[in-house]
Amino acid sequence: xxxxxxxxxxxxxxxxxxxxxxxxxxxxxxxxxxxxxxxxxxxxxxxxxxxxxxxxxxxx
Numbered sequence: 167x168x169x170x171x172x173x174x175x176x177x178x179x180x181x182x183x184x185x186x187x188x189x190x191x192x193x194x195x196x197x198x199x200x201x202x203x204x205x206x207x208x209x210x211x212x213x214x215x216x217x218x219x220x221x222x223x224x225x226x
Contacts, residue, residue, distance in 0.1 A: 174208060181206050 175182065180189040181204035183197040196203055 176206065176208050 175189045178191075179212070180191050181195075182189050183200065183202050183204055185200050185202045186197060188197075190204060191196065192196070194204070195206075
């Protein structure tokens, strides 16, 4: 059985380096370790949709 998360790292403002496989909470757009550009959005469409729904609920 899969356990659903209440949030994703992207909803909390974290960014992911695909090379280092680490999440960062920094204002920069590039990884401080390797210099790769950090990912700010989920690749999975369902995760992205869940993030949008959560953002709408926070606004209301």
